[in-house]
Amino acid sequence: MKNRLITLFIVSLGIAGTNAQNHLTLWYKSPAKAWEEALPVGNGRLGAMIFGDTQKERIQFNENTLYSGEPETPKNINIVPDLAHIRQLLGEGKNAEAGTIMQEKWIGRLNEAYQPFGDLYIDFDSKEAVTDYMHSLDMENAVVTTSYKQNGVDISREVFASYPAQAIVIHLKSSKPVLNFTAYLASPHPVTKESDSQVVYLKGQAPAHAQRRDTDHMKRFNTQRLHPEYFDASGHIIQKKQVIYGNEMDGKGTFFEACLLPTHKGGQLSISDNQITARNCSEVTLMLYAATSYNGPRKSPSKEGKNPHQAIMNYRRISEGETYKELKRQHTTDYQALFNRVSFDLPANKQQKELPTDERLKRFKDEEDQALIAQLFQFGRYLMIAGSRGEGQPLNLQGLWNDQILPPWNSGYTLNINLEMNYWPAEVTNLSECHQPLFKLIEEIADKGKDLARDMYGLNGWAIHHNISIWREAYPSDGFVYWFFWNMSGPWLCNHLWEHYLFTKDANFLKKYYPILKGAATFCSEWLVENSKGELVTPVSTSPENAYLMGDHTPASVCEGSTMDIAIIRSLFSNTIQAAEILQTDMDFRSELIKKRNKLKKYQIGSKGQLLEWDKEYKESEPQHRHVSHLFGLYPGCDITDSTPEVFKAARKSLDDRGNKTTGWSMAWKISLWSRLYDSSNAYEALSNLINYIDPHMKAENRGGLYRNLLNALPFQIDGNFGATAGITEMLLQSHKGNIHLLPALPSTWKEGNIKGLKARGGFTVDMEWKEGKITVANITSPYEQTVEIVYNNSIKKTHFNAGERKKISF
Known part of the structure; x- marks a missing residue:
């Protein structure tokens, strides 16, 4: 018996070591000390951050339809x-003067x-010291595991967010029946708690309004007229609360409900005082469900909302009576059908692996x-699957994960780069289905945008x-004109439809x-005007969030036909023209x-050889x-290539001048930009530069990096993760360019x-291996009959594929 126990102990150590060194596992020897260090799980609708504490575990969770506010009231802005x-x-x-008028008259109010949503706390009776601690995220199976020994007993818990079960699943296990804990739900919002003999409920209502700006900011932007929550008709302050409940x-406000359903093996499980208590159990499974009353962007969630309790009951029926083993099997099968499409290996030395x-x-x-770089690449794909599935909401600035009522930038959708960047990896890394929630958003904003136009x-x-x-x-937000007045969001998002x-x-x-492409192109076509040279430009434009200096050093940001405006419209027109040709429609249009x-x-190219950002050459502020x-x-975009050498060279000069040390998402964007320049x-x-450790407890310089869980830091903003994955792919x-270019950078x-x-x-699928920096194997599969040029190291091979054919390409 003694020898058998020793053997089992050695086997368990071997398994732990294998998981730790698995190139698809992120692992740690201590729990998260801050929310930014916790490990994320998600099923596209529900998300959670797992801390891994051995005394009082915290699992903070979200549901991606829980927002403050209700459908917007039109702002009656008429330019x-x-x-x-x-x-x-x-x-x-007089650009600065033009900007001043726009700042006064065209400004809107901040989005909600x-x-x-809430927190699940698991408070363990035993507070004694632990050994052999490990907290890990297995990206191959989308499971977060916390394991340790306490009083000679092996204790572990696994957490995953199941798409098939539409639940967050928490499984606790011990080698002896010593699981003694109390589990309960909490929320940063005012809530009520209920329970019966089977489940614990948490019910509440999101804020009717959450305002990141204080009244001083509103006065600074002169937006008192747009904030009846804070100012009366004469502009006097009536209240200052930044978070207002129904x-x-x-x-007003979205109703929400969570449900915690336990099952167990061994010992006893009881529910009282809206808490679950485990005594001397060997296994406990907790099913966490959550739903809201959200019913679309045009319906009041408080008056025309869905019933969250009914939604939860429907979710519970999906996996009623299933064992933990079966729940995990279904989850793994579903997840790996997406994740396992792409594998990526770069070497690491033995010391790094350990x-x-x-x-x-x-x-x-x-x-x-290098293996950490491969992990960062796959982490972006993991986050995409975890955060964007089915008919749900697309990934916002924080993806699916947020613990603050007033989060950075409202944890909303910023459409002048950040939302688009979130989806750059979707097609190229073989996660096309995960693009779908963005398309649903585009449908909804196109609907709202008709009224706006x-x-x-x-x-x-x-x-x-x-x-x-x-x-x-749909209307402009608040702030300064160089960020709130930018109306190219729709055309840029249409690029994702074409891609x-x-x-x-x-x-x-x-x-x-196609009607959405056509609608965006119609607006742009009508918005364009002729300049003094007979060229078509946007009549009033900005270059997102940037400004310049006039000749007298006066700051300004408004111009006629910024470079980005014209580039996006050129792309939109080209895509819409090709779409109409393919569909054989709208010949006149x-x-x-x-x-x-x-x-x-x-x-336009400036005096230093740089690509100009605005309508003419200004001094950059x-x-x-x-x-x-x-x-x-x-x-x-793809209209600046080595086929346009002068502009290609000017783009390089501009990129070089901007530098490679900046915020995380910007560095991530630059990976792809430099790659396109080979x-x-x-x-x-x-x-x-992006792979730079950031401690959330320490003040750091205002440049990007990664928290220990590899999430994009300062503050947490998830676009840097997706941009990095897309950049590594580029x-x-x-x-x-209509060809397939292997290992271009x-x-x-x-x-x-x-x-x-x-x-x-x-639709090609590409597999590559390389040694000594040179391709040794390239296998390419085409789903259709087609011919393509394959480019590698200045060599070009024109290759014809039959439908479904896989070819080995040699150079």
Whole structure:
């Protein structure tokens, strides 16, 4: 018996070691000390952050329809009466004066905020010391595990968010029946708690309004008229609360409900005082369900909302009576059907493999850890599957995960780069289905945007501005004109519709979404005007969140036809023209767009050889600004390539001037930009700058990095993760020029590796292996009969594929 126990102990150590060193496992020797360090799980609707504490575990959870507020009230902003005057001022070189008028008259109010739902606490009776502690995220199975020994007993718990079961599943297990704990639900919102003999309920209502600005900020922006919650008709303050609940605002706000359902083996389980108590159990499974009354962006969740209790009962029926083993099997099968499509291996030395993830991250600057880079790539794919599934909401600034009532930037959707960046990896890393929630959002904003185009601009088609929430607020937000007045969000998002078609060749999809492409193109077509040179430009524009200096050093940000505006419209027109040709429709409209596309203002090159950002060359007020909006045509657009050498060179000069040290999402964007320039050295520098350990407890310089869980830091904003995954892909594979370009920006230090399952436009699946920096094997599969040029290291092979054919490509 003694020998058998020793053998089992050795086997358990071996399993633990294997999991720790698995290249798809992030692992740690201590629990998270801050929310930013916890490990995320999600099923596209429900998300949770697991801390891994051995005395009092905290599992903070979200449901992605829980926002403050209700459908927006139109702001009655009409630019038409001022437009001619603004254009006149711009023509006279009075850009700052034009911006002042826009700041006063065209400003809106901030969007509502994504809300935390609640917390599950598991308070363990035993507070004694533990050994052999490990807290890990297994990305291959999408399971967070916390394991340790206490009083000689092996204790573990597994947490995953099941898409099939629509629940967060928590399984606790011990080698002896010593599980003694109390589990209960809590929320940062006012709630009531109920229970019966089977379950514990948590019920509440989200804020009727959550306002990140205080009244001083509202006065500063002169938006008192837009905030009846805080100011009366004469502009006097009536209250200052930044979070207002329904009992003070006509009962408004989204209702929410959570349910905790336990089962157990051994010992006793009881429910009293709205808590679950376990005594001397060997296994306990907790099923956490959550739902809200959200019923679409146009319906009041308090008056026309869904019944969250009924939704929970429906979710409970899905997996009623199933064992934990079966729940986990279904979850793993579902998840791996997506995740396992792509594998990526870069080598690590033995010492690196034996270190926990946070130590590897801290040491990255001293010694490159290529396997950690591969983990970061796969972590982005893991987060995509966890945060964006089915008909649910798309990933916001924090993805699916937020613990604050007033989160950074309202944890909303910022459409001038951040939302789009979230979905850059979707098609190329073989997660096309995860793109679907974004398409649903585009449908909803196109619907809202028709009213906006008519009422604010007096134009047809549809448009929307740069900050929205689940309520799809169409009007400008507050702040300064150089960020709130930007109406190219819709055209940029339409690029995702076209990209999905390019990767899938799904004609039914294109037919469904063509009216949305056409609507955005209609607005842009009507919005364009001729400049003094007879070129078509947007009459009033900004370059997102950036400003410049006039000749007298006066700050300004408004101009006629910024580079990004024209680049996005050129892309939209080209995509819409091609879509109409494929669908054999709208010949007259197609002809009109072709004529207007040909008249669009061309790219301009400045005195230093740089690509100009605005309508003319101004002095930059912040030469290393985080946004590089004028490089849209390089990436994610594709009309700046080595086929346009002068503009290609100017883009390189602009990118070089901006530098590679900035916020996380900006560095992530630059990985792809440098890759499109075939500059592997700078692409790698941007990537390695991002792999910079950030301690959430310490003050750090305002540049990006990663928390120990690899989430994009300062503060947590998830777009940096997705941008990094997309950027690494661009280093290894590009297909935007109608060809398949293998290893276009492979870093010189990545001597060997392999990646399988990447997607190229045309629906191709690409597998590659390389040694000594050169391809040894490239296998490409085409779902359709088609011919494509395959490019590698200045060699081109024109290759014909039959439908379903897989070919080995040699160079």
